[in-house]
Amino acid sequence: MKNTATLLICCPDRKGLVAAIANFLYTYNANILHADQHQDAAEGLFLMRVEWDLADFTLSIDAFGAAFQPIAERFGMQWKLALSANRPKMAIFVSKYDHCLVDLLYRHQSGELACDIPLIISNHDDTRRLAEFYGIPFHVINVTKDNKAESEAQQFALLEQYQVDFIVLARYMQVLSQEFVKRYPQRVINIHHSFLPAFEGAKPYHRAFERGVKLIGATSHYVTEVLDDGPIIEQDVIRISHRDSVEDLIQKGRDLEKVVLSRAVRWHVESRILEYAKKTVIFD
């Protein structure tokens, strides 16, 4: 694994932008590994992701902000720097359905996800043995209608204690409070078991079955204050037929959910996602 830096930029589109960024990086002898950019003509926006090898880079990371600030101000940039050496810390929330959890833990172990998993939080004890197999601390926090504020307070305490950067809801069957969502803006990834915006809310497979659709889907998205309405990160579908019962939909959907959620997590971990206008750009 190379030691790299990744810069994400979003700003109004103007001439000279790429030249300014490229000259800056060249000045400090950056060896660019990947660069991808997007101009949104309708919104007049410029979005960019550039990743470079830090081996020959002559600017210290501590001094990066001060050195880059003049360019950022000149072009009105929102920007973010991520270092491969700083692996983000991901908390996984799960309830009883464990297929997404199993999938994420295996992918993490096999090196697909360049993040750390300091803890798993569940409202049930069912997946404890699995967490232990992978050596991840496991915390049960019971959630009821009446104790949501209290249970979320416990969750916040754990998230801060473990310095968690982002949270993945791996089929976690509780709706987060507005406070929770505001606390982790664009830092909570959910998997919804439908092709959003179709079948928002509860029991999407049952409703897909009743409507008689010919494909079922899954959608990973950032959680916002409106249920199932956040920016979509990834979606996929699979074909079904009249031979499939609701149970078959649920089973086939599991394979979709796993794949769609894991792609979203991977792109988040690798700083490949830029959010704007309630949508996402994926630099893959």
Added chain:
Amino acid sequence: MKNTATLLICCPDRKGLVAAIANFLYTYNANILHADQHQDAAEGLFLMRVEWDLADFTLSIDAFGAAFQPIAERFGMQWKLALSANRPKMAIFVSKYDHCLVDLLYRHQSGELACDIPLIISNHDDTRRLAEFYGIPFHVINVTKDNKAESEAQQFALLEQYQVDFIVLARYMQVLSQEFVKRYPQRVINIHHSFLPAFEGAKPYHRAFERGVKLIGATSHYVTEVLDDGPIIEQDVIRISHRDSVEDLIQKGRDLEKVVLSRAVRWHVESRILEYAKKTVIFD
């Protein structure tokens, strides 16, 4: 092309059904070419499609109804017999977007669709030259806010004159009246340019673009009295990305619309569709 008969059956599921049908066909020396059946456990229904060669069949088609009636009554069957010799008559309704029309006419000419096309009806003159190229009578019936009843009366007259069996709305940009829909129940096929039930109604590509979905879809369905709510016959999707503008969505969507509509038309023509519980079974 073989001279065949196709029987579609829907009834409560009961023991002895298949034996009764198979014995009936064997009695008259039917050479079964294709048979497909489906049991819906939740609804307690039995659905079947069976197609046989008429070459050795010893029962005359005129006598089929009387001979089959005792079985149909015993099991409470809804049934329908279709003959390959009686090609269904399809009317195509179109506005200005001509991609689905071009596709259907070409497939028809190349032998993919075993139906006749006695006429095309449009509210614009734009596709007349195309209709003439394929030698199909073309009728322009102007539709405005104020003359819908009158224009539909003209349409009904043409549909009756040409003895039309079913109607395909090939991106026809007018909503049919309730009266029209009631007159042709399960006999009007529409193509909607979204993955229903997402983006029902107007401008689905624009709304898909705004929502930031990662796949766009198309849906063919039977037209019912509720807009975009009829039984779904076929759906498909294609991947898009942030690089795609609304215009790109519209262009990519055209390919989907063509393929999805043509599959639905083919299945309808070949008596492969059974509707029940607001859904369709496709015996493909």
Added chain:
Amino acid sequence: MKNTATLLICCPDRKGLVAAIANFLYTYNANILHADQHQDAAEGLFLMRVEWDLADFTLSIDAFGAAFQPIAERFGMQWKLALSANRPKMAIFVSKYDHCLVDLLYRHQSGELACDIPLIISNHDDTRRLAEFYGIPFHVINVTKDNKAESEAQQFALLEQYQVDFIVLARYMQVLSQEFVKRYPQRVINIHHSFLPAFEGAKPYHRAFERGVKLIGATSHYVTEVLDDGPIIEQDVIRISHRDSVEDLIQKGRDLEKVVLSRAVRWHVESRILEYAKKTVIFD
């Protein structure tokens, strides 16, 4: 789970076949749950799968063979009866790549695969801890160039001891001997990491990368005496681009391999596969 019987039939296509089978089942009061049949016009063959509930069935399973034999002889049938109560015993062979093994064990535990897994055999010790987590006996049998006959003899002894019905090669990196293949005809399922017949043999991802294909695939098939040439059970593909390195292909391919192999295993377990003319019919 219902207590069911499944009958697979393959024979020359003749009139009266369906009537004979349906009458036989009706005579003994079978409640048919699923029936699917296929006529291959080119080969003149009839293939059928029928599954019924044993609850009301008045013929004892022990007497089935004798009762069905006259029909089987009359029509020259090859047939096979499978009982849901007799779960097939599956051995998994694995080397170091563990993604397919992890996937199969999780699906088995979650109830997707109606079989038993009496043992795992590996030529390496790497996956022992995983096997123990799922409580499956784990045997290491070392394989070298020089000891193949000996190591296979050990494998045969274990397979017989555990009364194994079929074997899944979950990325097992050894070629089985002709003797092995003959001993388990149509009972060894392999996963090959390409879209066969493209890239048969070694290192398919590397060769796909070099050839510059735009999709990579995976293929599950029965093992025959010719490498990667057995009847194909299932295939699928995923899109790649110039941005993908060989390592990316390997990683993306893992998701394909898991899904494709698990479908093949499920269909085999549920007696949904009929082999003929070096091909498979899947009654799904």
Added chain:
Amino acid sequence: MKNTATLLICCPDRKGLVAAIANFLYTYNANILHADQHQDAAEGLFLMRVEWDLADFTLSIDAFGAAFQPIAERFGMQWKLALSANRPKMAIFVSKYDHCLVDLLYRHQSGELACDIPLIISNHDDTRRLAEFYGIPFHVINVTKDNKAESEAQQFALLEQYQVDFIVLARYMQVLSQEFVKRYPQRVINIHHSFLPAFEGAKPYHRAFERGVKLIGATSHYVTEVLDDGPIIEQDVIRISHRDSVEDLIQKGRDLEKVVLSRAVRWHVESRILEYAKKTVIFD
């Protein structure tokens, strides 16, 4: 339609490349619309496509070469400039199967393909009426075993007369001579009706049917001196089953062939394809 220039670059990857190009374009006040680049780490190559609006560009196109030459030499670039104002001239070669021809002509008419079609060449007269409908000159050149050199001489004369830039073989059933291929390097696009490298050569659908594959494919590629071996531009597949006869494969495959070929043509027309190491990079 904007008046734009597109620059395609391929060279050894070195620091300062992007800065040099961006500075050059900024110097002449280019308004960059799209930029995409790719670093191939294994080959040590840098590949780029950049498209800009010519409205504000202060360098005349005639002077572009001289002005850019120093940068090109410094970095050892192969480069090519394409102007949206210079629509490429495409000749279509066709035999009797007309589905790809119909598709290309319709897409061209509807504005999807930003090229001119000065002529169609066929070895049969069958598609003349279609060519006339779209107003494209149509030439029949008979090809036999014995007159290949002579017939190609006639083809060359026409291609030169009409100043053709590239050739699309829309299911043209003749193999081009080595001389032809050398004359139009990377300028002849073919559609092969299989997922290459599976089923190279004749009758791929028949061979796919015999092998029992579960998906069929289509591949568009540049023609080189080895049959079906040129750099792949695009591929796609569609699922089939045991219910599909060879005729069904041929019919389903037609839809694939049309879509795959038209994507390749579009990318070629829009200068989105860079060829290297016998592969293609698609800047889409």
